[in-house]
Amino acid sequence: MPQYLVCNYMPDNFDPSTVTEARIEEIHALNREMIAAGVRKFACGISPAANAKTVRKQADGKAQVTDGPYAETKEHMGGFWILECANMDEALKWARKGAIACDVPGEVRELLFFPAPEK
Secondary structure (H helix, E strand, O other): OOEEEEEEEEEOOOOHHHOOHHHHHHHHHHHHHHHHHOOEEEEEEOOOHHHOEEEEEOOOOOEEEEEOOOOOOOEEEEEEEEEEOOOHHHHHHHHHHHHHHHOOOEEEEEOOOOOOOOO
């Protein structure tokens, strides 16, 4: 069955201390619903984009590490779910609930799996 990344986006100036207990409970309720439906494989929030490191291959074949996210944006990924759903429509059903529970926009992408390297 296909798996999907359902992520949410936070503004760059998002302050986690402003999240209310009611919002947290709404997100927990959605997680419990996803678990009961058997679609949630994994979920978590991630640290602010200001904590990100970007790694780029250089012409000499080495990798350079720089501070900050890869892209300059006004918002960044704040958390995500990995869901196993029958199709994109089902994943979007859950993403709509996530956008409401988290009160932020998000994105849905199917995960692509390639053959294992040892094969």
